[in-house]
Amino acid sequence: MSEDVLFQLTNVRKSFVKGKEKIPIFDNLDMGIAQGDFVAIMGPSGSGKTTLLNMLGGVDQPSGGEIWFDGARIDALSESALTRWRAENIGFIFQFYNLMPMLNAQRNVELPLLLTKLSKIRRRKNVETALALVGLSDRAKHMPGEMSGGQQQRVAIARAIVSDPKLILCDEPTGDLDRGTADEILEMLQLLNRDHGKTIVMVTHDPAAAKYAKRTLHLDKGQFVQREVVA
Amino acid sequence: MGSLIAQIVSVTLMNLGSLRRRLWMSLAMVLASAVVVAILLAFLAMAKGFEETMRGAGSSQIAILMREGSSTELNSVVLQDQVNLIGASAGVAQDSSGPMISPELYVIVDGIKKSSGTEANIPLRGLNKAGMDMRTNMRLVEGRLFTPGTNEMVVGEGVLREFDGFEIGRTVRFGKNLWTVVGVFATGGNIFESELWADINIIQSHYNRGNSYQSIRVKLDNDGDLGPLQKTIEREPRLNLEVQTERGYFASQGKQLQYIAVFGWIISAIMALGALAGALNTMYTSVADRAREIATLRALGFSSVSAFCGTIAEALVLAVAGGLLGSFAAFGFFDGLNTSTLGGSFTQVVFSFEMSPELFLQGAILALVIGFVSGFFPAWRAARMPVIVAFRHGT
């Protein structure tokens, strides 16, 4: 692990309260992610992969412990501060792409830029660059409904990188795609990590997908188990 | 950070872009709001039209005198010697044939309404030549005036329009008397058009009124100046009369139908509650339908305020679209529509619905209230939507 730490989790606890019952997910979880890393998180269903990713992305908050990002604590931020933090630092890639069905590819990719002060011309340029990077320049005007799953996920990747965030979080980004298309997407993520220096954390069920990462963490019953493989 | 306005605008546009998915529900909300607004406007236009009709009837150059304490002509009695005293008073205009004074009688007769086929009251007014001359906007549309001393009458245009059997040349029976229609008159759309006019002396004798009348109209020397007449009344104990300008008299009568406007607001408020229930359901469905989109935008960094405002904006757009639709429908159906209602003296007053910008404003306010209230709670839910919804499985 590099000395240049982007994420540091110490003693993170997380439990959900369902009715009267308290469901513990994590108890004293420690973890560090270096700048430029590409981490795959694997583990059985219900082991807390998505919950962990949500806490990293600031869409869910831990019940205890600390989460540091780039030298600042994020677990204690207010809802609105966390929202701004997400806009500045995180790119999300979802299993089901989560594109806005009423917007074409270009407009979907533009969304994160609406939260910046960039001019319209500047935004258009950045959108073009992002779409070119995922090889979809010719689909800029297409609606999500007119594109294949793989194409939609590439639009989603363009959306995740368009505002140049430090960290990209993916939850089963290839879970809905066939092998060939999945490999294309994973190669794209690898390229973003290798050539563009993006730090990536990816949750996956698929060992073949995990092979694209630099290392894999195995979660089981709320703990990392020692099966770490360094690529 | 980009401006919050830009976020709200883009979220609103996306919401509107997704309306097609909820087409029928959204249309139902538009329609419900349209109906409520149309009904409100119908009532308001009715009240407004009635008020205009009454106001238009009054002239400030004419004084009307009735027995003290009588609010309408129907329950007033005026005697011949009182008429003579008023005729001799200062402040009354003169023409070649003497003081311009018209003692009048006002009786109620029955007619059959064209619209419903039912009986309704029509006022039959007895007056003299001076009385007709005093109504300066009166003009003969067809035929001729009645000949004094005969059973002839002229009918107001409103009566002709709303009631059966008053065409020129027709013979009409009221009680045991037969009358002949010899002319049709107009008075510029005001309340007199809802009346039948005949010779005052004939009406006195047919209705056994002896030498009594119900009201006196006089033309004033000076516009609006009741002073000299009031002095005469104070000085002379036999004159237990009240004097007011005709304009003042009708304006106060017109106000009586303001309860229609109040009634309209009450009915619309009740219906608005029903529309609100539907609209709330539509908006909650909208939020549920957009849950993944809302959560995704929140994950990307869109604020909860934008989720809130976008939802409110959607509700406002739907309700106001309905309001506009309702306004145009009300305008199309009701503006200028003639109707009649029980006037101040239990007689039919024929009047037109009247739309005006200020009525539209009231309709718009109602639509905005429906939109805002139906949008508020769903918008609150949208704003508090957990972002992790974006990561949930299932489409």
Ligand SMILES: Nc1ncnc2c1ncn2[C@@H]1O[C@H](COP(=O)(O)OP(=O)(O)OP(=O)(O)O)[C@@H](O)[C@H]1O
């Ligand atoms: N909002 C919630 N309320 C209550 N329990 C929850 C909530 N979210 C997750 N859980 C529970 O926490 C545990 C971990 O869930 P999580 O979604 O993180 O698992 P996962 O590893 O991503 O599983 P999968 O591979 O099926 O996606 C599960 O038992 C789940 O039921």
Ligand SMILES: [Mg+2]
């Ligand atoms: Mg999961």
